[in-house]
Amino acid sequence: MFSQFALHERLLKAVAALNFIEPTPVQLAAIPLALQGKDLRVIAQTGSGKTAAFVLPMLNRLLGDGASSPRMSVRAMILLPTRELAQQTLKEVERFAQFTFLKAGLITGGEDFKVQAAMLRRVDILIGTPGRLIEHANAGNLLLDEVEVLVLDEADRMLDMGFSDDVQRLAELCNAERQTLLFSATSGGAGLREVVGKVLKEPEHLQVNKVNQLNEGTRQQIITADHNHHKERLVDWLLANETYEKAIIFTNTRVQADRLYGKLVAKEYKVFVLHGEKDQKDRKLAIDRLKQGAVKILVATDVAARGLDVDGLDLVINFDMPRSGDEYVHRIGRTGRAGAEGLAISLICHNDWALMSSIERYLKQRFERRNIKDIKGIYQGPKNLKASGKAVGPKKKKIDPKTGKKIVAKKPAAKAPSKRNTINKPKADAPVLVSQDGLAPLKRRTPTAE
Incomplete structure (x- = not known):
């Protein structure tokens, strides 16, 4: 029960109104420590309820001891990698703060800069993406010296997108005595460890899920394909034959996303496409239509791999x-959320196999192999795979059981030189005539009859 946490009565009222009853594992682990004012570094899978894990302690701190009037300054800031995730987080903050005076505002690209600058002076909680916030900081619009709580959500993704310097600079602009909460779905790399070391003070480290435990409710399959045209046929078959409420198809490029979108529209599927070249209005429309059920299918690049929380996906x-x-973890994190079941299918050509195998090793999992008889391709994986699917390794060394030493095969005896190759060679003891200067051999003259 959320009543076990020392939360402000207005927050408990909001939790009850939202029908939140049992805290999730990440909420149980993070909320008590965050309420104590500690810096946190939390690894938790997408869809595990981590937004509430930082929003509730943040709001509780801003409410203070019975405070009842707003303060006209930014007192908390939440940084996120994408507009979509920022918009989703704003809605969550507003839901939990519905019975308080606290006001939240959104700062992302694609919106009027002057309108945003004016809004910055009227909010308690600032939610935004690093790039646009840095623009406001450079313009002198962003004052963060009264920030009490800084939240870095999906921090690993922000660094992958090249926001490391922006994140660190924004953290430096905040009050040095602030509390910092950092959340990510993966452990990240050296860049994330550097940010943790510079931005957090003696943080508590919480890992709610190991990487190979992520998305336990999601079946993970691979289907081999011969080429992209074959993949398009497989997508068509899967959309026509699988049972699903909503689906998302990921591509690595905008060009491929647009091409696949065109193919599906031609087959009269209700589908939207989402990638970085789409403006904010089109991106919002695509996600809203998917959430409302007006379309069942979304084709997207990794811009939608974070922050897309859609029921029934x-x-x-x-x-x-x-x-x-x-990236694989974040993509399949769109399904199987909060204990629900889902299906993730990866289409694998010959140039995808090594990457797929490396992801299997990273997750310490083996994906289910699947064939579709109607459109089975020729390619079934590398030729050096046994029936079990494991790669055939080098031959084992033969060991002598008596001596324990390696048995070395004897080299075959050298063949005698062919007579044909020695016919024109001079005899070893034949004299060689040399010119008077001793430098060049002279040609032997064949004696002729006088």
Whole structure:
């Protein structure tokens, strides 16, 4: 029960109104420590309820001891990698803060800059993407010296997108005595460890899920394909034959996303496409239509791999294999959320196999192999695979059981030189005539009859 946490009565009222009853594992682990004012570094899978894990303690701190009037300054900031995730987080903050005076505002690209600058002076909680916030900081619009709580959500993704310097600079602009909460779905790499070291103070480290435990409710399959045209046929078959409420198909490029979108529209599927070249209005329309059920299928690049929380999204198809294990985790995290079941299918050509195998090793999992008889291709994986699917390794060394030493095969005896190759060679003891200067051999003259 959420009543076990020392939350403000107005927050408990909101939790009850939203029918939140049992805290999730990440909420149980993070909320008590966050309420104590500690910095946190939390690894938790997408869809595990981590937004509430940082929003509730943040709001509780801003409410203070019975405070009842707003303060006209930014007191908390939440940084996120994408507009979509920022918009989703704003809605969550507003839901939990519905019985308080606290106001939240959104700062992302694609919106009027002057309108945003004016809004910055009227909010308690600022939610935004690093790039646009840095623009406001450079313009002198962003004052963060009274920030009490800084949240970095999907921090690993922000660094993957090249926001490391922006994140660190924004953190430096905040009050040095602030509390910092950092959440990510994966452990990230050296870049994330550097940010943790510079931005957090003596943080508590919480890992709610190991990477190979992510999305336990999601079946993960691969289907081999001969080429992209074959993949398009497989997508068509899967959309026509799988049982799903909503589906998302990931590609690695905008060009492929647009091409696949065109193919599906031609087959009269209700589908939207989402990638970085779409403006904010089109991106919002695509997600809203998917959430409302006006369309069942979304074709997207990795811009939608984070921050897309859609009920009933139970099928993910990787048209292109993601380029890393972390990206794979974020993609399939769109389905199987909060304990629900889902299906993730990756289409694998010959040039995808090595990447797929490396992701299997990273997750310490083996994906289910699947064939579709109606459109089975020629390619079934590398030729050096046994029936079990394991790669055939080098031959074992033969060991002598008596001595324990390696048995070395004897080299075959050298063949005698062919007579044909020695016919024109001079005899070893034949004299060689040399010119008077001793430098060049003279040609032997064949004696002739006088």
